[in-house]
Amino acid sequence: MALAQNGMAMHGAAWFALEQTAGKGQRGKTWKTEPGQNIILSVLLDTSRLAVSAQFRLSMAVALAVHDFYSKYALDDTRIKWPNDIYWRDRKAGGILIENVLKGNIWQWAVAGMGININQVVFDAAIKNPVSLKQITGKNFDTPALAQELCSFLEQRFQQLHENDTDALLQAYNERLFKRGEKVKLHKDAIAFECIIDHVDEMGRLWLRDSIYPYVEFGEVRWDLAS
Template sequence: MIGHPFYILEEVDSTNNYAMAQVNSGEVTSGTAWFTGNQTAGKGTRGKKWLAAPGDISALTVALQPAALPLSRQFMLSVAVALGAHDFFSSYAGDETAIKWPNDIYWRDRKAGGILIENVIRGTIWQYAIIGIGINLNQGKFPEELKNAVSLRQITGKTWDGPTLAKELCHFLDQRIKQLTPARYDQFLQEYKAKLFRMNIPAQYRSGDTLFEGTIKDILPSGLLVIDTGHELKEFGFGEVEFILR
């Protein structure tokens, strides 16, 4: 069960780094979770930093053995985790919560959280997925360079207890992971697309040095993003396209 055991770390550079070290030590059971409200060198996708003042961010990492999921279905784990995080955040922030491809949590057009999954693969065996989730919790304001960020406190007007919410997040993740069977892959993907930020909405994107208008039309089972540019349907992998935000 995700969140059993559940450890609270007073301060850590990165909950993902800490979890990876514990997994490599061989002393971890699947479902173990680590939480901190003070992450000094948090990691985002593609090497980005995820930093916040102590207590502002809820940083949770879960070590999970993917069990029956084959390596070819890695994106389905990402989908399940994103849906679980969406379930959790929308329970407080409401139905304006969305998933920005591949797995950021958005409220309206602002980023509320991010997910980073790092894998431990030995040979052809997917031994562990290290699932890191950072939720903007109690920030009253953000630096100018993070003008599209938002916290749960800003949305609700309330200050939140990090460990309590992290345990709730574990519950939502556990429900989704338990439902993730081959018979439900298509159902999960359809639900993911129904919650997707900018799905079927024209917007601006950048790929390399090219700025273009396009409309998200589909997400493939492999995780590729399909955008209609008006001239053709183009497929993009992770890191190959940038969302232009206001």
């Protein structure tokens, strides 16, 4: 982020960390990981040719790239939990945090931070329902090599984004949407309600069926996956 802000950035530059002491998640949450066991990767993306309004489209592209990568090893049970967590069955396999550098109405850079569980098998008790590739497959993996492979998937999806192939991205995202067509319980403010997950639109809104709300925005709800 400092390189981007100081004009020293290069598109596609990637930073792989063996250990992270101040990991960030969505909405101010922390991201904890065992040293050397997982992918902790930040990739700098040149977004200057994208409209500021395309921020959710970038989020979709990054989520699809991580899904492409993870499902290669974990197979068909991999899903994208709105807006951009990676789940295997009902367990969290990874998360994504995108930070942006804006100058006026120009979206100069985005830093896509990806934390993905690879070899870790013992997790902090505060982490709900985590899972790693090792737990799924029984195998150990070379995490830096997998991070390089993930970068290739990310470049493919980023190019698709630049080709303005929004419909294809959105279709692919919804096809991989966690709990789509299933009844779930969500919490909004102090209200708990049941609904059926329908789809996500290009603005990033999650549309629902059989619900007191037709749709919800990111940050408005939390999931009750124990129900």
